[in-house]
Amino acid sequence: MRPLQYVLRGESPVLFARELVWRTRKQWNKRRLPAQVRKECPVIFRNLPYYHPTLELCDARARACIVGIADMVCRGEFPFLGHGTARLGLPPPWNLDFVSGKEWPNAAAGSLVAVRHDGSDVKVPWELSRLQVLPVLGKAHFLTGSEDYRQIAKALVTDWIRRNPVGVGVNWSVAMEAALRAISICFLLSLLSPFRADEAEWLQAATRSLWEHLLFIEAHSEFSHIIRSNHYLSNVLGLLCLSLFLEGAGADMEPRRTVYSERLQQEIFRQVYADGGHYEASTGYHVLVTQMFTTALLLMRADGTEPHPAFVERLRRMYWFMAELADAQGRLPHVGDCDDGRTELLLDDLQQMLSVPVPKRHSLCVGGLLGIGAGLLRESLGGTTQDAAWYGLASQGSSVTSGCRALPSPPVAVFPESGVAVARNQDCEVLFFAIPNGLRGKGSHTHNDKLSVVLRLKGEELLCDSGTCCYTRDRNTRNQFRGTPCHNTARIDAQEQNTVPDANHGLFCIGNEAQVGPITSRHLPGVLELAAAHEGYRRIGVRHSRVVRLRENGLELEDHFNGSGEHRIELNFHLPEEWQVTPTPGERPGFAIVGPRDAKIVWQSLAPLVLGSEGAAISRAYGATSPSTRIRVATSARLPVVILTRLSWDQ
Numbered sequence: 330m331r332p333l334q335y336v337l338r339g340e341s342p343v344l345f346a347r348e349l350v351w352r353t354r355k356q357w358n359k360r361r362l363p364a365q366v367r368k369e370c371p372v373i374f375r376n377l378p379y380y381h382p383t384l385e386l387c388d389a390r391a392r393a394c395i396v397g398i399a400d401m402v403c404r405g406e407f408p409f410l411g412h413g414t415a416r417l418g419l420p421p422p423w424n425l426d427f428v429s430g431k432e433w434p435n436a437a438a439g440s441l442v443a444v445r446h447d448g449s450d451v452k453v454p455w456e457l458s459r460l461q462v463l464p465v466l467g468k469a470h471f472l473t474g475s476e477d478y479r480q481i482a483k484a485l486v487t488d489w490i491r492r493n494p495v496g497v498g499v500n501w502s503v504a505m506e507a508a509l510r511a512i513s514i515c516f517l518l519s520l521l522s523p524f525r526a527d528e529a530e531w532l533q534a535a536t537r538s539l540w541e542h543l544l545f546i547e548a549h550s551e552f553s554h555i556i557r558s559n560h561y562l563s564n565v566l567g568l569l570c571l572s573l574f575l576e577g578a579g580a581d582m583e584p585r586r587t588v589y590s591e592r593l594q595q596e597i598f599r600q601v602y603a604d605g606g607h608y609e610a611s612t613g614y615h616v617l618v619t620q621m622f623t624t625a626l627l628l629m630r631a632d633g634t635e636p637h638p639a640f641v642e643r644l645r646r647m648y649w650f651m652a653e654l655a656d657a658q659g660r661l662p663h664v665g666d667c668d669d670g671r672t673e674l675l676l677d678d679l680q681q682m683l684s685v686p687v688p689k690r691h692s693l694c695v696g697g698l699l700g701i702g703a704g705l706l707r708e709s710l711g712g713t714t715q716d717a718a719w720y721g722l723a724s725q726g727s728s729v730t731s732g733c734r735a736l737p738s739p740p741v742a743v744f745p746e747s748g749v750a751v752a753r754n755q756d757c758e759v760l761f762f763a764i765p766n767g768l769r770g771k772g773s774h775t776h777n778d779k780l781s782v783v784l785r786l787k788g789e790e791l792l793c794d795s796g797t798c799c800y801t802r803d804r805n806t807r808n809q810f811r812g813t814p815c816h817n818t819a820r821i822d823a824q825e826q827n828t829v830p831d832a833n834h835g836l837f838c839i840g841n842e843a844q845v846g847p848i849t850s851r852h853l854p855g856v857l858e859l860a861a862a863h864e865g866y867r868r869i870g871v872r873h874s875r876v877v878r879l880r881e882n883g884l885e886l887e888d889h890f891n892g893s894g895e896h897r898i899e900l901n902f903h904l905p906e907e908w909q910v911t912p913t914p915g916e917r918p919g920f921a922i923v924g925p926r927d928a929k930i931v932w933q934s935l936a937p938l939v940l941g942s943e944g945a946a947i948s949r950a951y952g953a954t955s956p957s958t959r960i961r962v963a964t965s966a967r968l969p970v971v972i973l974t975r976l977s978w979d980q
Contacts, residue, residue, distance in 0.1 A: 339770065340555055348554045358548040359439075365544050366495050370537040372577035376522045379515075379631045381721030382471065391676055391715040392472055397683045399469030402462050403481050408682035409456060410669045410692050411952030417457075419481070420488035424498055426453040428952070429802070433499035435492070443502045446833045450802040451499060452668060452951070458500040460489065460513040461674050467520030468719070482517055483528075486535055495541040504549040505560045508567025511542040512624070512672055515574040536575065543571040556771050557599060558609060559618050559670075565593045566621050566672070573632050586632070593625050594640040605646030606747025610767030610775045612654065613667025613797070616695055619647045623701060624672045627720060630705075641706070648702040651695055652710045653742045653751055654760060656790075659696030659712065662783045663796040664762060666774035666811070667692060669951045675701075675716045688955040741850050741857055750848045752857040752879045756978070758785040759884055761877050763845040763861035766827065773837035777826040778816040779845055779863040780875040784884055786978060789925045792817050793905050793957070796948030800836060807836050810948060814901050814959075819873055819888055822896050826865030842868060856880055871896060871968065883977035892968045899963040900972060902930070903947060906956045910942050920960060928978035936966035 398408060405418040415427045424433040431449040433441055443451040466482035469475070493500050500506055514535060524532050546567050551560040572585035600608055600618065607615040622644050629636050654661050659677070669692040671678065677694035699712025704722025714723040743750040748764040760783040767775040776794075784792040795815035799806050808829050813820040820826075828840035843865030851858040862874035871892040878885040890898055904910060908924035918940045919931030932938055945959040964970065 344554055351552065351554060355548075355550065358550075362496065362544060362548040365548075366541055370533075370540050371580040372536060372540050372575040372582065374518055374532055374536045374539075375574055375576040377515075377519060377573050377628070377631050379519045379627065380719050383718045383721055383723055384472070386718035386723045387472070387715060394676055394679050394683055395465060395472060396469050398462070398679050399466050399478050401683075402466060402485075403477060407457060407462065408679075409453075409952070410678060410682060410690055411687065411948075411950035412453070413687045414682070420485060420492075421457060423458050423489060423492055423500060424454050426450055428453055435498050438496055438498060438501035441499050441502065443499055444801045444833075444836070446801070446804065448802060450799065450952075451502070452800065454499055455502075455506050458489065458493070458506065459509045460485065460517075461509070461671060463513045463517040464520060464673055465679065467517045471520055479521060482521070483531055486514060486517070486538075487531065490534060490538045495538075495545055501545065503560070504546045504551050504567075505563040507542050507545050507549070508563045509670075509672060511539055511546070511567050512570050514539060514542075515570050516673060518574065539571055539575060543568060543575070546571075556768055557596070558768060558773070559600075559614055559621070562593070562596055562600065562618060562621055563672075565589055565596060566625055569593055569625060570628055573628055586634075590625075590629060590634060590636075593622075594637050597622055597640055597643045601643055601647060602744075602746035603643075603646070604744040604746045605643070605648075605650035606744050606749060607647070608765075608767060608769065609665070610764045610772050611665025611667060612661045612663065612693060613665065613669070614774055615647070615651065616661065616693060616698065617670040617672075619644070619651060619702075620672050620698060622647065623698070623705065626705060644702075645706050645708060648699065648706065648708060648710050650744060650747065650749075651702075652699060653738060653744075654749065655695055655699070656758070656785055657788050659694050659699060660691050661693035661695055662760060662790070663693060663794050663947075663949055664778060664781075664783070665764070665767070665776050666800075667797050667951060668800065676713070687950065687953045690950040690953065692950040741852060741859070743848055743850050743859075745847055748845055748848060748861075750850060750859045752850075752859055752877070754857070754879060754881060756787060756882065757879070757884070759783070759859075759877060759879050760785075761848065761859045761861070763848050763863065765845055766839070766841050766843065770841040772839065775827065775839050776811040776816065777813040777818075777829070777839075777843065777865075779818060779826050779843045779865060780861060780873065781816040781818040782877060782884075782886065783817070784976070786926050786928065789907065790905055791908060791922070791924070791926075791928065791976075793903055793947055795903055795946070795957070797951060798946070798948040798954055799952060802952075804833060804836060811839070814899075815903070815945075817902050818875075818900070819890070820899050820901070821866045821871050821873070821890070822869055824866065824869060826863065846874075866892075869896070870894060882979075883975060885976075886974040888972045888974070890968055890970045890972075895965060895967045897963065897965045898936075898970060898972070899961055900974065902960040902962075902974075903945065904958045904960070905947060906958075908958065910958050910960060912940070912942075926978050928976060930960070930974065930976045932962050933973040933975070934964065934971060936964040936970050936972070938972070939963045 426449045429449045470478040569589040675697035696713040697716035700717045703710040704717040717723040750761045826843040846862045848861045857879040859877040876887040922928040946954040947957040
């Protein structure tokens with residue numbers, strides 16, 4: 330999905346040669362797959378004790394949520410965080426994007442075009458075919474003993490296998506989808522075990538499908554010597570999971586377990602900075618990858634395998650990073666791409682799917698995940714205990730049942746490699762982002778958000794990131810939401826911080842111009858100060874730096890634009906619909922802000938400023954938007970220029 334010039338830029342001929350050898354070998358592995366699949370299945374299901382439910386800690390609300398979602402599925406209604414509930418029937422059409430009404434044919438996966446630029450989005454059938462409702466049905470059966478949930482889950486697996494032969498259809502397009510689907514089936518089998526004698530034939534068919542998934546993922550591995558992302562990590566996690574849930578003489582399951590456990594643990598040091606942030610420049614993918622590594626640790630725990638201490642420590646730092654960025658309700662800001670990916674749906678997801686209107690949903694609610702981490706790592710991360718109870722972790726974890734923060738956080742927390750800082754006082758938190766371009770400059774999920782801020786006032790976002798909205802459904806919308814004007818930062822001469830290709834093949838490509846400097850911090854009397862700069866506008870002779878000052882009842886942004894010549898500068902600020910904006914008359918231009926708290930925002934500069942506001946949109950779940958307001962401050966002036974933004978609120 331990325332043009333070759335983006336993949337290879339800056340790489341040595343030696344690495345290119347290694348990549349070429351690997352890709353040649355991968356083609357050979359793909360050609361061998363049909364013959365391997367035709368052979369007799371050499372494995373049986375191994376009942377790994379992945380779940381250790383402590384049902385007395387699963388309260389009535391959590392039970393009602395799980396059962397409510399399971400009942401929806403039994404009626405043929407399938408929930409999506411950003412698209413709402415789709416009435417698809419039983420069984421559902423597995424190859425359909427129900428949003429656009431367009432379908433992929435049942436042809437060889439290699440002959441299909443997944444991204445067609447016709448208004449369809451392949452992520453819709455992919456999301457459905459990840460089968461992540463299966464563990465929900467399994468949990469509902471476990472909680473109630475109702476045979477209906479068991480039978481519907483089994484019927485869905487049977488129909489998916491029948492209508493999606495290995496290698497046929499869009500749901501076999503990439504190894505990541507096969508891996509996440511296989512994990513869902515394994516978790517269902519774990520929840521339904523032990524099986525009755527009359528279920529032996531069904532179990533055999535499901536086991537054979539899992540074996541085919543394992544062979545497919547091995548043949549289509551998304552490994553690369555140059556770029557490795559959450560896709561490859563999902564491949565290795567799926568293979569580790571499959572090797573632990575399958576066993577058979579001559580199937581080499583034990584060696585596979587060792588190899589995939591080692592590869593997965595090594596990958597955390599490639600993909601996660603030492604300060605705990607994931608290197609794809611995205612809070613959404615940080616959540617997905619944290620859940621992947623957590624799932625791996627739970628699998629190793631279930632198998633009695635001891636992970637490397639350094640792996641556990643790096644995972645611990647991922648949780649610290651997440652806990653510092655989360656608000657008191659366990660919500661992360663949407664920074665960089667987010668497509669709501671999961672390895673397993675948690676209660677935060679299910680509760681929103683069941684009872685929250687789509688425009689009000691927030692896909693980065695991580696209280697349940699933090700609760701699992703708290704119990705697994707024995708850390709005071711806070712979070713909720715309901716999900717942790719399914720793994721026997723709730724008694725070890727936090728007793729917090731709402732929100733996420735367990736202990737007072739420091740006034741300033743800086744994650745130097747990840748390029749993120751948080752400053753907070755009693756009333757508010759400001760998050761400051763000078764994030765390096767993802768995947769060490771090749772990032773497909775990077776946004777043009779250098780020096781952007783997110784401001785929370787009494788726990789509610791006053792300045793927010795605009796989110797993602799979509800990937801392939803609409804090129805213009807995709808580029809709009811990842812573009813500079815959709816973030817609380819500066820745009821110069823209508824240019825992007827990193828160049829964004831205006832072509833269909835560029836939806837997951839972005840330039841690497843916006844190199845960032847380190848975030849510096851100072852704790853002055855009554856002031857918390859953060860500062861950073863980026864080089865995204867060096868090509869037009871401008872350098873942008875920003876100083877962020879958090880005071881007791883106000884926030885100050887001091888933007889410096891250094892260089893020569895005359896340039897057009899604009900600052901953008903995004904406010905969710907809970908806040909209403911009205912221009913204020915007077916000597917100093919500004920706006921009154923009315924919402925959960927009353928506030929005002931004003932600007933000062935030696936250059937003449939032109940202010941305006943307009944309706945806009947933000948996205949807090951993939952595929953969904955809600956109204957927002959964009960404030961824009963602009964000037965055309967000869968550099969250097971300094972613009973001071975002051976935002977204050979009532980005590």
